[in-house]
Amino acid sequence: MKEFKFTDIYELVSIIDRSVRYGESFWNYNEGIFIESSTKFTKDTLLHLYIVTRAMNYHSRNFRKNGDCMDEESIKDWISLFRTYGVHIGAYDISDEDGPYNWLEENDDKFEELFCLMADEAFHILFYNRNFLVEFNKLVAETVKETEYPSEKLTGKGRLKRVRIPEWLRTAIFHRDKGRCVYCNTDLTNIVNTITQKNFDHMVPLDLFGANDPCNIQLTCESCNKSKSNKDSSTSFKYQLWWN
Numbered sequence: 001m002k003e004f005k006f007t008d009i010y011e012l013v014s015i016i017d018r019s020v021r022y023g024e025s026f027w028n029y030n031e032g033i034f035i036e037s038s039t040k041f042t043k044d045t046l047l048h049l050y051i052v053t054r055a056m057n058y059h060s061r062n063f064r065k066n067g068d069c070m071d072e073e074s075i076k077d078w079i080s081l082f083r084t085y086g087v088h089i090g091a092y093d094i095s096d097e098d099g100p101y102n103w104l105e106e107n108d109d110k111f112e113e114l115f116c117l118m119a120d121e122a123f124h125i126l127f128y129n130r131n132f133l134v135e136f137n138k139l140v141a142e143t144v145k146e147t148e149y150p151s152e153k154l155t156g157k158g159r160l161k162r163v164r165i166p167e168w169l170r171t172a173i174f175h176r177d178k179g180r181c182v183y184c185n186t187d188l189t190n191i192v193n194t195i196t197q198k199n200f201d202h203m204v205p206l207d208l209f210g211a212n213d214p215c216n217i218q219l220t221c222e223s224c225n226k227s228k229s230n231k232d233s234s235t236s237f238k239y240q241l242w243w244n
């Protein structure tokens with residue numbers, strides 16, 4: 001268990017959701033981490049990386065453009081947010097002529113620390129939303145296509161090699177998708193029905209430059225998995241309701 005604050009998280013989620021809808025690619029990111037996280041299933045996912053880098057880029061641009069108009073109140077809001085997440089940040093010098101942007105520049109490691117903590121919470125919300133995840137994975141695929149990988153990570157066709165999906169991720173996907181095929185709703189729990197087979201499917205296929213990332217995996221039955229072509233980036237937009 002982990003304690004979440006959910007303070008200002010929906011604003012961050014909204015920035016990330018809009019960024020994906022407007023096709024804002026990975027930019028100004030750590031390529032080494034991208035390579036590591038797209039070639040094997042890591043618990044710090046590509047979505048964590050995207051959230052932190054987008055938040056850094058977004059706020060850096062915002063502070064640069066609108067820093068002059070930021071009043072003491074908005075700085076106080078930031079300081080309060082840092083306090084909520086337990087990140088210690090240097091005091092803001094009101095007499096500093098370069099203003100808030102300078103404060104951000106001097107403390108960019110603290111902002112990154114804050115966004116890493118917030119990314120865990122934003123991930124918690126977005127990981128349930130397959131509508132979002134399939135669009136996010138299409139963005140990821142564009143970067144995978146442009147990235148130079150070590151040759152041992154690639155197939156002869158220049159796609160990422162398939163790697164084994166670890167048990168912790170199979171369990172998480174099974175629970176997120178409530179033990180049912182996301183397409184046809186077949187019960188895959190094996191509690192009553194004993195002849196079903198679980199498949200862990202890449203929403204954006206490796207063949208279309210999909211990544212080996214936790215956010216790209218969904219639960220399907222054998223037959224839906226076989227009928228989904230490796231040229232088809234999709235999920236279903238159906239979800240189990242809490243009640244009818």
Ligand SMILES: [Zn+2]
Binds near residue numbers: 182184185221224
């Ligand atoms: Zn199915």
